[in-house]
Amino acid sequence: MGEFEVHRVRFFGLVPAGPRGGRLALARTDGAVEIYNFAANYFQEKVIPGNEARSVEALCWAAGDRLFGAGLGGEITEYDLSRLCVARSVDGGGGPIWSMAANSSGTQLAIGCEDGSVKLFQIVPGGIQFERNLDRRKGRILCLSWHPLDTHIAAGSIDILRVFHVSSGQTVQRIMVNYHVHKVKRECIVWSIAFLSSGTVVTSDSFGRVQFWDWERGTLLESHTVSTSAVLSLSVSEKEDSIVVGTSTGATYQFQLLPVKIGSLEKRWVRTKPFQHHTHDVRAVAHSSTALISGGLDAQLVIRPLMEKMQKKGYEAALRKFTFPHRRLVSCARKARLLLFQFSQHLELWRLGSTNETGKDGEVLPLCRMPEHLVQLKSKGPEHIYCSCVSPCGSWVAYSTASRFHLYQVQYEGDSVSVKKVPKVPKLLLPAYQLQFSADSDSLFIASARGSVHVLQLLEPGGCKHLHTLQPPSGCPEAVYLLAVSADGHWLAAVSGDWAIHIYNLKCFKHHCTVPTYNCAVTALAIHPITNNLVIAYSDQQLFEFSIPEKQYTAWSRTVQNHGLHKLWLERDSPITHITFNPKNPSHILLHDIYMFCVLDKSLPLPDNSALLMNQSTLKQLPETARQRQLHAFKICKKFQPLLFADLLDENCLVMVERPIMDFKTQLPLPIQQKKFGT
């Protein structure tokens, strides 16, 4: 068993996001935009890889499901969520953009710029159009908020906040924020602002205060000091009875509008729950109807459900933390024993170490050959890598960025490795969303937009040919994001963004069938090498087995559905990211998510809710006869955490890729120093 570490370095600070229609969009500091689907157990549904030249300071949903982003590059970008790329971008014309907000009807965008201007853009089909400037004053506009009736805009700047009348474009109120602090030399930065329908403006500032202002009179209604350091982000619930704020110490606080007395109309904002889920700045918060969502510089997305809104205890009512992507970033060449790691702008190819010794269960064996870093491939330009793959024989490596597709041939001569770029790669519709080599390494499948999959034939020495493009018969607007190919090279399964699974016959390049639609996102799928059964894992933790030749669910799959899976299994946090099989024992399915590795034995009975799901350690202590009775299908191992990738190299060799959370934390900037009592 080889064990390995991925040196994946990413600074994931999270940036403004907003839930819309059950979807949460969030941007990272590297420019990547991710879409989480609440309905599908907060599955990370879509990822638009970042771009070095494009930072995202603000994101907003407008005009239905259109997502706009704006950043310090000074451009407003609209994202194409079906093709997962930038649809178009327009220059804001006011220097770096710090903030952006769409009005409630979704017809206008307001941006706040470095030069102190607030500009309005009209959202039109197929783009946005500059409408006009509002009254410009000096000082960058750091945050913006529309009045729910779209009549006024509140804008926060340094030391002041201003309220604009939208139709006239005039500043109608100007409030000094630091007026109430005595003898302060520092400037007070209004980091975040919200305009409530009652005419109250809520600001959060660098003095650690959350303040409520009456904008018409320009008076301070309430001031709550929540922290000694800055309050960076703020979000109001739809009903305007709850506010969540995030501070630079990693704490988030909830404010609630509560009646002072039972039955009285007088209400007051009260700071209620503090949460400390982050170690660094909380850069973004969002308030959904049932949960508080926060993202921080420590690259975590935390979804904290509001217990009082929950009807029952269950999956929804548990705290979720997302640190790792729900994607596979590692690919493995089984025969050559190579691993390919995908970083945001480069790839690394490593050869696994090996050992001659054997040992008992749990023993760490000494290596006779150290793992070896063979090649590092750097992608050119500012674009981030979408996907990558290494062929099972290890001689081909392919990756794709937003605008380019690269195929390399890797040659091994003794200890030296040479990488040769394959020339004349066919011009395809880019980007590619997923790459998959066939088991015999002579063809490459490229998942592409509109549900299509391109098939490339790889030629020795160092050439390739576009063979065919597979497309679903009914057409599909969404891109394909997962591929699975059978070991015999006969079948290919492709999952597109609308969660439909299409199966193609590769012998005749024809659409074979479609797996009955299930209303949830597919997180992983694989085709069994012997039976050609397709095993599918969904984001609600359901497992299905579909027989490709028979075009129907297998008997075992039906048993699973009738019996139901164990409660604990269904309440797990993270989706299954990879499925593989044990050729020695065809009834075994190997699955893993970030926190566990599971061997699913189809020949054993399924566990009841009353049975212990994680029973491996108790089984060990039982005598043989009792053990037989206690056995059930799920054999779960939690030894390796957090587990990014697991694959079977050969019959008795497994590779696990761990990424210790501490390694990851040391890469982060230092958190704010806080005195802790008793230390």
Added chain:
Amino acid sequence: MVAPVAALRVVRCGGSSLHGARAVFSTDSKYLLCASGDFVKMYSVATEETLRVMGGHADLVTGIQLNPHNHMQLYSSSLDGSIKLWDFMDGIPIKTFAVGSKLLALYALASFEDSVFVVIPKGGERDTFQLVSVKLTKAAGQDLEAKELSVVLDGVDASPKCIAFGREGEYVASVKEVNLQVYFFKQKQLNRFSVSAGKTKSGNNRFTCVACHPTEDCIATGHADGKIRLWRNFCHKKEYTFSTLHWHHDTVMDLAFSVEGTCLLSGGVESVLVLWRNESNCQKDFLPRLGSAIEYISMASDGALCCTLHTDNRITIVNSNLRFAKSIQGLIKTANVKTGLVVDPRTKALVLNGEPGHLQFYCLQSDQQLFSLDIVQRQYIHQAGLNQADLVKVAFSAQGKWLATVEEREEVTDPELQLKLWFYDEETQSFKLNTRINMPHEDHITDMCFRDMDELEDDSLILVTTGRDRVFKVWAMVEDTDPEAQQSVSWSCDFVGSYHNYQATNCCFSEDGSLLAVSFEETVTVWDSVTWDLKCTFCHPPGKIRNICFGRLTCSKYLIGATDYGFLCCWNLLSCALEWSAHLNVVVLQPDPLSEHIAAVSWLSKESSLFVFKPNEPRPIYIQRNICREKIQLAAFVPRDEPETIGSEKYLWLRRSQLFFLTDAQELMTLSMKSLQERLTPSSKQLAVEENLPMTPFSLLLGKHRRQQSQENIDLGKIIVCNKREQDSPAVKELLHTPAHVLPSASFLCPVFIDSLLISKENKSAEEVADEVEMESERTEDDSDEEGDVTEMEQEDTSPVELLGEMTYKLSKSQEKELRRIRKTDYSWISAF
């Protein structure tokens, strides 16, 4: 003039626990009412004096509350199962309601017309309590039954801090363990909330106290891990919410909202009062260094003052701007009185452990701390489980010129010991450190005494310490040779003695200082204090020696010892033989310094008995069985300022000194011969009330005028002096100032009244001397002299006194005698008036 001999009564005179209940301010914030043991005490906020002690309950007072419908009245509840209604301005019980079961807490609310709330044990179950409302009947009469109980909440905590009533009595909140219950009276709705049980990483989540916002729906709860939670929206079972305030590192002991509800006060073991503004974690103020853990916090109804009750019985009064205003401290309670009760010969104050590391000087007469001497002189850290240096032994030289203290820090392996000698500085009127000896013994010091020789020179003063390291050491003063030293003398070890490698446990000097007795486990050794030769040994196996002392005056040839196995032995030093022994489990052996008497307190089958004996006769002079409920820990004879006249021979031993006991509960008790009635007559206290008028411009003006008047009066002669004396008589004063409707019956007042007419020189008339056989002739002479003086003054008194009528009119000596005779025989005729 001694009243028919009453039995000796055990009287509490201070120190009893003040933490039965939260203190209550009177509506005008002039008086502070506290439950103190079985009594309710009234203090003046302005002068810190105890104005009144209201007794009548037969057990601990557990709750006091002002009557919400009459702020001059006070309800008190007690473990004896009764609720009493007092007129606290006059200290008169108005009504007593018998409830029947133990009352653990009392709450009175304005919105409930004729009922109060009490916590009682649930019938039949142990350790379960319920909150019930008691209907107080309006019937006439003093003693009433209040049996109309209705249960409000079940399963409440016994502590009065665990229940609080919300604004205008809309709801009641109760906490127990990890559960919070809120009951709404109007809606008849009960909501239950709980915090996560079990010990979290930050500590214990248990609730410790609760307070309700005076105007809003907000409940503040304190927790054992030091957190304060503010609950809101608790009318909804699901959408309730709370926020957390955290500063305390240990249990939050009590919480109180300010009258407006804008501030919250909290206190705990850190002895810091924390003021939270606007329910914000960031805006808080502190009042640190309050001396000891805060037990209760209460607010005055006008919000101007707040008071904290501390675990050591201190009361601190704090201004609304969180400034320390006053401190009322009687006997400071400490966890363990290691020093024993020692009498300071200079001030006659009781000296014992006070604050941690301090020595308190407690004045018995005024029930006040005179001062506190910092012995350890190290910062005390208010945290549980720390081993900190504490004072363990203290001894005074005969005239109080020298003070020796021993402090130690408990360590399992080797204790850290220090012996300090303090010299009384006449200039600064305080003790000054003279010598500090590190590690005077290798192990704990068990006993210490000075050679008590009044008439001897200073340089003959020696100190003996005994230690568990099997030696006793003699310390003597030497001239200091160091020219830089500011003092001329210092102390050093003079002699080290041991006996058969036994641990030395007690030491004692004979009255003339010539002999030193040191007990070594089972053996008592007697040493010559000049040559340090071992003179003789005594032993009375089995059992180790617990206490030893020499007899005094006529009995100085006897040595008394008490052993572990319950024997009291008396050895004759001349014959070196056992004179007598008695089977008695003596825990305290205390000789009277001014007489031959020795008091022994035994502890047998859960009752303390007092025996007083003279060493020369094995039969005790006085025995009192079961003198108090608790175990008596320590005792001390305190010399009286002037000898008291004692009628009965039985109580003669109390003539020159008074015996004080300290119980386990750290209540200070004494034996008194005065009748209850006499003791409870508030002498001079009423005066204090009147003199505490606020300083207004008008009163200043009036005061000036009055002073002028009195100036004139003085010029006029002595006439007024006597006049004043009569008015000053507390009994008359009380008679004149008590509202008529609360006055006791005339027959009750008559003796007091007549007493007051007699010039208060009781026990000094001629007949008296004749009556009392034992009276010393010397004293009689003195008395008659004084008598003469008084009569002279009397005759000058010509001004008629209002109300007193002709009775005061020139009482000649014969008239006075006549009156007394009448009074002694029969005075029921006055009741006919």
